[in-house]
Amino acid sequence: MKETMKEVVITGPKQYEIREVPVPKPGDGEVLIQMKAAGVCGSDVHQFLGENPNAVFPRVPGHENAGVIVAVGKDVKNIKVGDHVVVDLVVACGECPQCKKGRRNVCRTVKARGSAIDGGWREYFAVPEHEVYLLPQDMPFKDAALIEPFAIGGHCTTRAGIQGGESVLVLGSGTIGAVILQTLKLKGCRVICADINDASLARAKEYGADAIVNTKTKSLKEAVQEFTDGAGVDVIFDSACYPGSLTAVLEMGIPANGATIVPMGFCTAQEGITQAMINTRELSIIGTRMSCNQFQPTIERFAKHEYQLDGMVSHYIPFSQVGQVFENIIHPPKDMKKMVIVFDEE
Template sequence: MNAQRTMTAAVLVEPGKFEVKQVAIPRIGPNDVLVKVSQIGICGTDIHMFHGRYAADALPLIPGHEFCGTIDAVGSDVTHLSVGTTVVADINIGCGNCYWCRRNEVLNCAEVSQIGIGRDGAFAEYVAVPARLVIPAPAEVAPEVLALTEPVGCVVRAAKKAGIGVGDSVVVLGAGPIGNLHVQMMRLVGAAPIIVFDLSTSRCEAALAAGADVIVTDPAKLKDAVLAATDGVGADFVIESVGNARLYSTAFDLIRKGGHVSFFGITGPQDTVDLPILGTVLHENGLKGSVAAMGEDMYQALKLLTHQRFDVKAFTGAVFPLAEIQEAFESLPKRSNDLKTQLRVS
């Protein structure tokens, strides 16, 4: 029955070009649900895809993975979810049985795919999701807030993977949307001081409003600012949230002896970093990679949003209808003060 119905979807047919058209509503299997999409955010990954810098071999594709909605239909074997329930979803689909899946490291699964990246996603009226990855959400929480669950889950996971805790000094490189969320997450785990670097004055000011203690816009002054804020020893942790190889190199120059670098920003596959091996060994420095929310990260992110632990006002002001998705993407460079752009679907 689903294959005979159609829906409106924004298909990225080639880099730089969306086509909003009628396509078949996705089929669901016995262990899947069909989600009617309410609101969806535009992620940095979506922007990379739009510009042909990521997953270009997957096109044409319906992108979109930061979504919320309501269950429209459930598969024949799904007994724990009901039609009409408000939901968000974990987008990482692994086999569920391998070593990596058991450890909640699903991106390392040999069979992994991601909704909206390797398979059709939620820039559409409906999206199919395995029922085991669907998370019921409070209906009273606004859709524009629920649509932030996935990016908030990403910073939750990064904080946990890095092991950042009370009183740890942290430098966040990049004050864009995800950098701002990193700042807010650092406040929640008790990090201090929180130092933010970005070339954009307005984004640094937004980071200051979000909880940063020190902001820096001049690269030449960054190291001195970090040393001044950390009693001359350097930062316990540096989070690279941009995806710039030069900033990754800078990160190692900002940590203290025994400090750690959190690898978060996605670079090109060819990018490398010159790692100071002897210093890393002798100073017992560390690094930890993290990129996507999985499993419990999503539940924790939803709980934090539900209880208003994140200030989301700066993330919910720019909303376009799905039909205007091309304009939404093309206008992004002119709207640098908008920390997040969302699409309203239903």
């Protein structure tokens, strides 16, 4: 194995360095991962642009990490050299009341890999063995990098209490909107997707959307009314997350009485919501953060090819050209959807 490796470090807003550092050694209970593929997520973009108020610099970004185990420390029991893995983004204490209830994603001292602690945009890194999940050996790493975003789809639809059969509005048809749509279709829902980008809406149609609406040319309320014969939708996911989007989806005629609304973002703008807007219809507004206990079921669904991965990633970028990722963040190509960094073979 090499003595040194390259890592990407965001040193401040719109600044990064590629550093040559020693390859870490796995400590007791840790495994050493050689990275093979890393997704570029919206949170990495916000981090780089300096739009994340909690961002700490310097930081190695990246929480959508897939790789191969190249060394294991003392007392590692379940993982061995050569195993293919994805890495959990949630680092939790395991001791607090939330962890004891099984809600590691809202641990009192929860840290997200790639923002609160260093992530995977580096050739090697070590993590505790319980933070990796085994992949089938024949699953391409470039696909495995998408397991984390699809785990989010599993988590937020569980938080919403989806049983199957609901009519659902997904506002925003970007990566997370497309993930939620695909998850809802697997769970047996009827889904209407709204966006202002026709290409994203066309993709939603391919992923099984029962209806699409471009809200630049048609009102959301009118489209939802048509879709539900005037009843309103049972569940709403706001994956558009622009200032005012949560208020917009609560307009009379969009949620059915008793509907559940799940905001997906971390927008800090004030919304125009009143108690009356919630209680005249007894709405449930449900929070969701990252994912919990979703990696294993998501890996199983990937192995069975239940998700449509074609069209999810628009740009695969070799790690040796990682500067292109930052270039594309600052000047996004017209057709950009999602980027995945692929690490060069030795």
